[in-house]
Amino acid sequence: MHAPPVKPEDVMRLIQWMDDKQLALITPSLLGPHPNCYTFSKRLAENIIEQAFDDLPATIVRPSIVCPAYLEPLPGWVDSLNGPVGLMLGAGKGVIRSMLCDGSLTAQVIPVDTAINAIIAIGMLEGTRTEKPLVIPIYNANIGHQKPTTWGEVLQIGKDYGRKYPLAWPLWYPNGDITTNETLHFFRRIFYHLVPAYTIDFLLMLLGQKGFMVRIQNRISQGLEVLQYFTMRPWVFPCPNFDNIQKKLEGEERRIFNIDLTAVDRVKYLEDCIEGGRIFCFREDPTKIPYNRSYHNFLYVLDWIVKILFGLLILSFLASWFEPVKDLFSIGEPVIKHLPFLGPAVFDKRM
Numbered sequence: 001m002h003a004p005p006v007k008p009e010d011v012m013r014l015i016q017w018m019d020d021k022q023l024a025l026i027t028p029s030l031l032g033p034h035p036n037c038y039t040f041s042k043r044l045a046e047n048i049i050e051q052a053f054d055d056l057p058a059t060i061v062r063p064s065i066v067c068p069a070y071l072e073p074l075p076g077w078v079d080s081l082n083g084p085v086g087l088m089l090g091a092g093k094g095v096i097r098s099m100l101c102d103g104s105l106t107a108q109v110i111p112v113d114t115a116i117n118a119i120i121a122i123g124m125l126e127g128t129r130t131e132k133p134l135v136i137p138i139y140n141a142n143i144g145h146q147k148p149t150t151w152g153e154v155l156q157i158g159k160d161y162g163r164k165y166p167l168a169w170p171l172w173y174p175n176g177d178i179t180t181n182e183t184l185h186f187f188r189r190i191f192y193h194l195v196p197a198y199t200i201d202f203l204l205m206l207l208g209q210k211g212f213m214v215r216i217q218n219r220i221s222q223g224l225e226v227l228q229y230f231t232m233r234p235w236v237f238p239c240p241n242f243d244n245i246q247k248k249l250e251g252e253e254r255r256i257f258n259i260d261l262t263a264v265d266r267v268k269y270l271e272d273c274i275e276g277g278r279i280f281c282f283r284e285d286p287t288k289i290p291y292n293r294s295y296h297n298f299l300y301v302l303d304w305i306v307k308i309l310f311g312l313l314i315l316s317f318l319a320s321w322f323e324p325v326k327d328l329f330s331i332g333e334p335v336i337k338h339l340p341f342l343g344p345a346v347f348d349k350r351m
Helices: 009-016 020-031 038-052 084-092 112-127 153-163 182-206 213-231 249-257 266-281 286-321 323-330 342-351
Strands: 059-062 064-065 098-100 108-113 138-141 177-179
Touching: 009 020, 009 038, 020 038, 020 138, 038 059, 059 112, 064 084, 064 112, 084 153, 084 213, 084 266, 098 213, 108 112, 112 138, 153 177, 153 266, 177 182, 182 213, 266 286, 286 323, 286 342, 323 342
Parallel strands: 059 138, 064 108, 098 177
Antiparallel strands: none
16 A cells, blocks of 8 residues: 555644635645545545554455446446446437547446445455454455456447437437547537537527536536546556455355456446436436437437538638639539538639
């Protein structure tokens, strides 16, 4: 275990006498290499438990990114949009259309019920030890190594399922993508996230309604920033203690507290995650999927129309600014002159 950069006791004393503005100023220097306060506070908590280990029987369990349930209480059960499931559902709603993510990296995750099974089993195994270990036991609870699945595969499975069984009333046709190029992501975020959000809020303002899309996009951006730290870097978690849990369980306990998911159908699991989000988070009626599909097909056509018109608009600007571009397009006069934006830009001044 690595000691934290500062003592937990010092941080707790700082919080007692500093106000929020002062804490915000010193937070970046306190975090150091940590991407957020969440991971930083977990490291501090581990240090506190380690210090108390001589007098307090304890074990540290570190789940990786927690995802919807595999089996219990229901396949795909989820009650939060945090983490990868929020990304998948946000993409299915057409709200998230770009994210920084290396699709070749393995998704280091664990279903919530598998993590709970591990914690219960670890409590039994460590609590029945006849001799106290010299150092505090640490379990990295993670299944990413059991059946490696890349982020790119997660995205493709989610896309394929979302097209067959779309979510209700997406904001736009759900055809987002991932990239490792920060410049490309920056422009995608402007055109796919911010411009539509401000446009919708402006229209709502004209109708006398309160805007909400910019606020939602800001929250999405904050969530993506946290997740992108983990999806842009390779992670390897040694899990020998976690992998040995199953071997130490016997009979019925091995089945009840199963943590071995090597035989799991990952496609089926990810599909259950989407369905869980549809039902438990969005409260959508699965029987309405045929209606969703009709609207989805309409958005597909509309998406292509907008893309084509936008492309013609950009080409019209180029033709207006650069004479060689205008001359090039003039060759195709029988077709070009009938195109919106581009036709008038190329031929109107020549007539």
